[in-house]
Amino acid sequence: ENVKQALLKFIEILAAGNPPTDPSWGWNNASDPCNGPSNGTWKGLTCKSQRVSKLVLEGLNFIGKIDSSSLCTSSSLAVLSLKGNKIIGTLSEDIGNCRSLTHLYLNGNQFSGGIPVSLSRLVNLKKLDISDNEFSGEIPDLFRISGLLVFLVQNNQLNGSIPHLDFSNLEEFNVSNNNLSGPVPDFKGKFPADSFVGNVELCGAPLSNACPPSAPALAAPPALAPPPNLPSKEEGKRSLKHPFLVYLAYIIVLAIVLILVALKLVSKSRQRERNIDAAKKTTSAENDSKSSTRGRRSEYSITSAESGRTSTSLVILSNPVVKDLKFEDLLRASAELLGRGKHGSLYKVRLDNGVILVVKRIKDWGISAEDFMRRMRRIDSVKHTRVLPVVALYCSKEEKLLVYEYQRNGSLFNLLHESGQLFDWASRLSVALNIAEALASMHKELRDDGIAHGNLKSTNVLFNNSMEPSISEYGLMIYARQDQSDNFKQNVLNGDSAYSTFKVDVYSLGVILLELLTGKLMQNNDFDLARWVHSVVREEWTVEVFDRTLISQGASEERMVNLLQVALQCINPSPNERPSISQVAAMINTIKVDEDRSMSSEACFASTRNEKA
Numbered sequence: 001e002n003v004k005q006a007l008l009k010f011i012e013i014l015a016a017g018n019p020p021t022d023p024s025w026g027w028n029n030a031s032d033p034c035n036g037p038s039n040g041t042w043k044g045l046t047c048k049s050q051r052v053s054k055l056v057l058e059g060l061n062f063i064g065k066i067d068s069s070s071l072c073t074s075s076s077l078a079v080l081s082l083k084g085n086k087i088i089g090t091l092s093e094d095i096g097n098c099r100s101l102t103h104l105y106l107n108g109n110q111f112s113g114g115i116p117v118s119l120s121r122l123v124n125l126k127k128l129d130i131s132d133n134e135f136s137g138e139i140p141d142l143f144r145i146s147g148l149l150v151f152l153v154q155n156n157q158l159n160g161s162i163p164h165l166d167f168s169n170l171e172e173f174n175v176s177n178n179n180l181s182g183p184v185p186d187f188k189g190k191f192p193a194d195s196f197v198g199n200v201e202l203c204g205a206p207l208s209n210a211c212p213p214s215a216p217a218l219a220a221p222p223a224l225a226p227p228p229n230l231p232s233k234e235e236g237k238r239s240l241k242h243p244f245l246v247y248l249a250y251i252i253v254l255a256i257v258l259i260l261v262a263l264k265l266v267s268k269s270r271q272r273e274r275n276i277d278a279a280k281k282t283t284s285a286e287n288d289s290k291s292s293t294r295g296r297r298s299e300y301s302i303t304s305a306e307s308g309r310t311s312t313s314l315v316i317l318s319n320p321v322v323k324d325l326k327f328e329d330l331l332r333a334s335a336e337l338l339g340r341g342k343h344g345s346l347y348k349v350r351l352d353n354g355v356i357l358v359v360k361r362i363k364d365w366g367i368s369a370e371d372f373m374r375r376m377r378r379i380d381s382v383k384h385t386r387v388l389p390v391v392a393l394y395c396s397k398e399e400k401l402l403v404y405e406y407q408r409n410g411s412l413f414n415l416l417h418e419s420g421q422l423f424d425w426a427s428r429l430s431v432a433l434n435i436a437e438a439l440a441s442m443h444k445e446l447r448d449d450g451i452a453h454g455n456l457k458s459t460n461v462l463f464n465n466s467m468e469p470s471i472s473e474y475g476l477m478i479y480a481r482q483d484q485s486d487n488f489k490q491n492v493l494n495g496d497s498a499y500s501t502f503k504v505d506v507y508s509l510g511v512i513l514l515e516l517l518t519g520k521l522m523q524n525n526d527f528d529l530a531r532w533v534h535s536v537v538r539e540e541w542t543v544e545v546f547d548r549t550l551i552s553q554g555a556s557e558e559r560m561v562n563l564l565q566v567a568l569q570c571i572n573p574s575p576n577e578r579p580s581i582s583q584v585a586a587m588i589n590t591i592k593v594d595e596d597r598s599m600s601s602e603a604c605f606a607s608t609r610n611e612k613a
């Protein structure tokens with residue numbers, strides 16, 4: 001019903017208020033998208049297993065706008081083609097929520113404005129054609145989309161340089177007739193000059209105008225990757241335009257660092273006094289934590305005061321993989337943008353020694369450098385195996401950087417919504433228990449410090465090489481934006497935000513449990529998911545909420561319903577009514593014990609039967 005209503009809204013806007021009324025089209029309240037007139041689908045739609053997989057409405061003179069937010073409610077949409085219409089307006093960032101898109105054809109319309117940066121989230125994209133429109137601005141960095149085969153943006157008004165793409169798989173590429181500038185990257189002769197002509201400021205092979213003498217050596221794609229630590233005023237834009245500016249920026253950053261260090265040495269004695277205070281608090285807090293964790297942390301600056309050289313305050317917390325990491329290593333390494341969330345950007349950084357890290361660059365967090373360091377060290381002192389540790393951190397007036405190890409097996413979000421991999425009930429239950437127990441332990445240790453996770457969601461649950469889950473980004477936010485209930489807002493207004501943040505974690509865990517049970521996306525607003533589950537349960541057709549693959553694998557409905565009850569308690573609109581995280585962990589544990597018992601008795605039954613046979 002959600003998808004149906006969203007699609008009806010989409011066509012209404014696409015048709016500028018005059019949606020097609022011909023009954024043979026379907027597209028009305030009386031039929032279903034995947035079960036339209038004569039038991040077919042609505043015109044232009046293709047469904048797979050009763051889920052929308054393709055929408056093709058080409059050359060039909062639609063003159064309205066594209067409502068990406070409604071469209072992307074169809075989370076399974078893989079192919080979208082609206083080419084050859086007269087669609088106007090901008091393509092909004094919401095298009096990044098159509099996570100399953102593999103083919104996007106919007107060519108031959110009248111789209112204007114910038115290309116949304118969120119396209120970089122469409123990691124499954126194979127073919128992108130937005131040619132023959134009026135798109136302007138810079139082309140975002142699409143390096144994450146490693147399977148891109150077709151990239152066609154010709155005949156627009158785009159400027160800036162050719163973006164950082166994974167060129168290895170590209171089969172078709174055309175950026176001709178725009179306002180692009182700078183050197184053509186080294187495509188190893190894969191594409192002809194026709195793919196680049198009509199951009200007066202582009203230079204280098206295969207075009208006939210050579211680049212100015214200094215440019216060619218700097219023209220290779222890796223130089224376009226933004227180093228994670230460069231202070232940029234243009235969050236949301238791709239990178240510096242000319243490679244030489246990158247080097248200039250390096251020099252400026254180093255100069256700033258040197259000045260800061262000089263200032264730091266001068267004020268050292270004053271700082272020491274303040275630090276004694278801070279240290280006292282931290283030490284007493286750390287004394288309360290497990291004794292086994294004591295003394296495991298090492299901390300040093302890039303060059304120590306004793307060596308007489310400067311310090312850039314990169315603090316390395318305990319981690320053997322990066323124990324010799326220097327700030328310069330991060331500076332030097334090429335960085336790939338993994339995501340740009342509301343709270344900052346995330347870069348994947350490959351060091352010269354092959355170690356892969358991610359660097360979180362936090363945006364707009366009004367916390368002082370000292371408080372930030374103290375908070376992160378305190379979190380680090382707890383060291384739970386299911387909480388991804390920060391391996392290093394850096395803090396200056398302008399920048400707060402956190403370094404984590406890169407987790408190759410991706411996030412719970414990827415596994416549930418993007419990978420298409422089998423994710424059975426037993427594994428889901430085990431992930432739920434692991435997260436709940438880790439959170440319960442962290443809450444217990446950090447309650448007095450008022451540090452909850454604050455931004456728990458399925459993209460922050462990551463899998464290591466053995467597919468064991470861990471929670472990432474613990475304590476980076478003061479409170480999460482997910483819990484929009486009036487009670488929550490009221491508690492925050494009452495100044496009770498620390499308490500509420502612990503309850504927000506419970507709420508967020510409830511949403512993750514719902515995702516595990518339903519296999520559904522949180523979409524733009526997880527509150528919808530919660531409300532939908534509530535309405536389904538109220539109407540007493542509870543089983544309908546569960547992920548069909550779980551049902552078809554024969555997962556126990558009874559235990560799924562039990563877990564659903566836990567989830568519903570967690571998302572209670574009133575924070576006071578929510579259970580504590582340790583109660584949640586205990587409830588999930590009971591379900592898990594039940595599940596294990598039933599599995600082993602089934603296995604026992606099967607082996608006895610085999611023996612008899």
Ligand SMILES: Nc1ncnc2c1ncn2[C@@H]1O[C@H](COP(=O)(O)OP(=O)(O)OP(=O)(O)O)[C@@H](O)[C@H]1O
Nearest residue numbers: 338339341342343344346358404405406407411459
């Ligand atoms: N250590 C890591 N290893 C591998 N992937 C990671 C790691 N940390 C985060 N990611 C993934 O990188 C992507 C971008 O992360 P980012 O933190 O920017 O996004 P987010 O969690 O959606 O937003 P935000 O944290 O700002 O609310 C997410 O898909 C996340 O799962």
